[in-house]
Amino acid sequence: MTKNHFNQKKSISTFSESSSGNFFSYNPWLLFFNSNKISYQIFLLQPNDIILFDSRSRLYIILLGSLIITKVFKSTHKITLNLLTTGDTFGQLELSNDNFYYEAEAIGKTKIVCINYNTIIKACSNYPLFNLFFVNHLICCSEKAYHFTEIISHKSITSRLVSLLLLLAEQNGTQSNNGIILNFAMTHKMLAQIIGSSRVSVTRILSELLKTKLISIQKKKIVVHSPVLLSQRILNK
Amino acid sequence: MTKNHFNQKKSISTFSESSSGNFFSYNPWLLFFNSNKISYQIFLLQPNDIILFDSRSRLYIILLGSLIITKVFKSTHKITLNLLTTGDTFGQLELSNDNFYYEAEAIGKTKIVCINYNTIIKACSNYPLFNLFFVNHLICCSEKAYHFTEIISHKSITSRLVSLLLLLAEQNGTQSNNGIILNFAMTHKMLAQIIGSSRVSVTRILSELLKTKLISIQKKKIVVHSPVLLSQRILNK
Numbered sequence: 001m002t003k004n005h006f007n008q009k010k011s012i013s014t015f016s017e018s019s020s021g022n023f024f025s026y027n028p029w030l031l032f033f034n035s036n037k038i039s040y041q042i043f044l045l046q047p048n049d050i051i052l053f054d055s056r057s058r059l060y061i062i063l064l065g066s067l068i069i070t071k072v073f074k075s076t077h078k079i080t081l082n083l084l085t086t087g088d089t090f091g092q093l094e095l096s097n098d099n100f101y102y103e104a105e106a107i108g109k110t111k112i113v114c115i116n117y118n119t120i121i122k123a124c125s126n127y128p129l130f131n132l133f134f135v136n137h138l139i140c141c142s143e144k145a146y147h148f149t150e151i152i153s154h155k156s157i158t159s160r161l162v163s164l165l166l167l168l169a170e171q172n173g174t175q176s177n178n179g180i181i182l183n184f185a186m187t188h189k190m191l192a193q194i195i196g197s198s199r200v201s202v203t204r205i206l207s208e209l210l211k212t213k214l215i216s217i218q219k220k221k222i223v224v225h226s227p228v229l230l231s232q233r234i235l236n237k
Numbered sequence: 238m239t240k241n242h243f244n245q246k247k248s249i250s251t252f253s254e255s256s257s258g259n260f261f262s263y264n265p266w267l268l269f270f271n272s273n274k275i276s277y278q279i280f281l282l283q284p285n286d287i288i289l290f291d292s293r294s295r296l297y298i299i300l301l302g303s304l305i306i307t308k309v310f311k312s313t314h315k316i317t318l319n320l321l322t323t324g325d326t327f328g329q330l331e332l333s334n335d336n337f338y339y340e341a342e343a344i345g346k347t348k349i350v351c352i353n354y355n356t357i358i359k360a361c362s363n364y365p366l367f368n369l370f371f372v373n374h375l376i377c378c379s380e381k382a383y384h385f386t387e388i389i390s391h392k393s394i395t396s397r398l399v400s401l402l403l404l405l406a407e408q409n410g411t412q413s414n415n416g417i418i419l420n421f422a423m424t425h426k427m428l429a430q431i432i433g434s435s436r437v438s439v440t441r442i443l444s445e446l447l448k449t450k451l452i453s454i455q456k457k458k459i460v461v462h463s464p465v466l467l468s469q470r471i472l473n474k
Contacts, residue, residue, distance in 0.1 A: 071387065079390050081383045092376045124372060125365045135361060138375035139329045145382035146318045150308065152390045153316050153433055196390055 029061050029113060032130055038123060040115040045106035053091065053102040057117050060091045065110025066172065066184060068194055073100045080194050082148045083164075085171055089141065092117070108184040151195065159234045160195040161205050165215070166231055169224045179225040181218060209233070266298050266350065269367055275360060277352040282343035290328060290339040294354050297328045302347025303409065303421060305431055310337045317431050319385045320401075322408055326378065329354070345421040388432065396471045397432040398442050402452070403468055406461045416462040418455060446470070 033040050042063070045051075051060070051067075062084055069082040069090060081102075084090060090104055124131040151163040165182070173180035188202045195202075206222075209215045214230045216223045224230055270277050279300070282288075288297070288304075299321055306319040306327055318339075321327055327341055361368040388400040402419070410417035429439045443459075446452045451467050453460045461467055 069383075071383070079387055081386050081390075092379070121369065121372070124368060128362045131361060131368060132358065135358070135372065135375065138372065138379070141379050142329065142375070142382055145379055145386065146306075146308070149318050149382065149386050149389060150316055152386060153318075155392050155394075155433065157392075196392065 027063060028133065030063075032123075032127070032133075033113075033115070036123070036127070038115075038119060040113050040119075043112050043114060045110040045112065047106055047108055049106045049110075051104045053104070058091045059089055059115050059117050059120050060104070061089050061113040061115070062086055063111040063113055065112075066107040067104045067110055067112075068107065068190075070103050070105060070193075071100055072103055075099070078193070080152075080196065082145055083167075083194060084144075088144065089137065107186055107190055154234070156235050157195065157197045157201050158205050158208075160197070161191065161202060162209075162230060162233045164191065164195055165222065165224060166227055168222075169227055173224065176223070179216075179223045180227065182222045182224070185220040186222075264300060265370065267300075269360075269364070269370075270350075270352070273360070273364070275352075275356060277350050277356075280349050280351060282347040282349065284343055284345050286343045286347075288341045290341070295328050296326055296352050296354050296357050297341070298326050298350040298352070299323055300348040300350055302349075303344040304341045304347055304349075305344065305427075307340050307342060307430075308337055309340055312336070315430070317389075317433065319382055320404075320431060321381075325381065326374065344423060344427055391471070393472050394432065394434045394438050395442050395445075397434070398428065398439060399446075399467060399470045401428065401432055402459065402461060403464055405459075406464055410461070413460070416453075416460045417464065419459045419461070422457040423459075 030040075032038070045065070045067075064086050066083065066085045067090070068080050069084060071079045071081055073079075082090075084104075120134065124134055147167055151160055151167060154160045154163060168182050169180040172183040174183060188206065189199045192199045192202045206215070209230075210217070214225060214233065216225065267277075269275070282302070282304075301323050303320065303322045304327070305317050306321060308316045308318055310316075319327075321341075357371065361371055384404055388397055388404060391397045391400060405419050406417040409420040411420060425439045425443065426436045429436045432439075443452070446467075447454070451462060451470065453462065
């Protein structure tokens with residue numbers, strides 16, 4: 001369907017006892033799955049790899065990395081609905097129909113867990129603590145969807161881009177001496193796709209922000225020097 | 238805090254056995270609460286009544302009517318984050334801080350149930366079927382948040398307004414001989430607030446849609462004659 005259509009061959013491992021000692025076993029989901037012998041799969045996505053949602057039977061958990069969730073209308077256009085990062089989940093959307101389908105596109109290298117939705121529901125009824133964890137997780141998901149709505153509610157592209165940079169700094173930034181470094185390099189094209197604009201506009205706005213020293217670039221990553229000063233570039237009519 | 242700040246005196250009834258025979262007892266939430274003797278309160282909101290979220294300790298369930306969820310920045314402006322209707326819930330958002338708070342504003346007459354969040358969590362652990370219902374409900378909530386993001390992702394106000402009318406027709410419309418009648422009268426000011434525009438712009442766009450016979454007004458309610466024709470007014474750059 002698309003060139004980079006997600007390929008099952010990219011699976012790097014299916015859960016086995018031997019993998020339980022690695023970094024990701026400290027992830028709350030994996031800790032729970034491992035200790036209760038619940039099987040799952042781990043996939044590694046490369047930048048621009050795409051997962052198509054063709055059924056709501058699977059839940060995907062992002063172990064590390066970022067994806068954008070897009071609604072693709074078969075006739076004309078795409079709408080970015082959310083930006084997901086480490087710890088977020090997806091897959092529980094309505095099915096595609098004749099007019100549209102949903103896809104998730106990796107921004108950088110992304111590691112995800114895939115599990116049958118029925119397994120999650122069964123785990124909820126068998127393990128009350130996991131159930132509480134899952135309910136709280138779903139509530140956090142609605143909150144995060146609102147953060148994205150906030151970005152996209154701006155009509156001005158500058159305001160959308162500045163809001164996006166502020167959200168990325170808050171959710172995926174590392175504090176350094178001279179500001180907050182965004183944890184992944186993102187192409188201008190990708191930024192444009194997220195905020196519903198063109199690459200040319202994004203390049204123009206970023207140049208302005210660089211010129212006024214509100215941001216800088218370090219090893220291909222954006223550094224936000226002061227979130228307060230940057231937020232003043234948001235135009236609130 | 239606001240003039241129409243939601244007032245506890247507007248409570249019309251606290252659950253009692255005597256009220257279990259009315260229409261709302263067929264609501265799945267109330268059926269469950271009633272049959273398990275779980276106590277809750279019902280409130281009636283008038284148009285423009287506002288509920289402020291000052292703690293995440295309560296869950297509100299909309300029995301009938303519609304509300305808009307707004308993030309209010311104490312300094313400057315408001316952002317509408319979602320439009321909720323019959324069957325939706327709210328209240329599970331992060332607390333306000335020094336910069337902002339959340340509010341829910343009734344569009345028309347709205348009947349809501351208020352219940353302690355702890356009661357819901359306790360019910361989830363005691364009643365597996367209710368738990369499954371609640372998890373599915375939360376998943377539907379994320380889907381609905383995406384519907385709103387879709388409206389607001391348009392930069393053009395005409396496209397935003399047309400998308401909103403289409404969503405309202407789908408979620409709150411009644412099919413009649415000459416089209417879909419939206420189930421509540423909404424002021425131009427309210428429509429403007431939802432899509433982040435001005436009353437003047439909304440009035441101008443609605444006049445255009447009336448003139449081109451894409452919509453008409455019947456007893457103060459908007460009638461969408463053909464969703465397909467109307468959707469062609471959305472500008473997809």
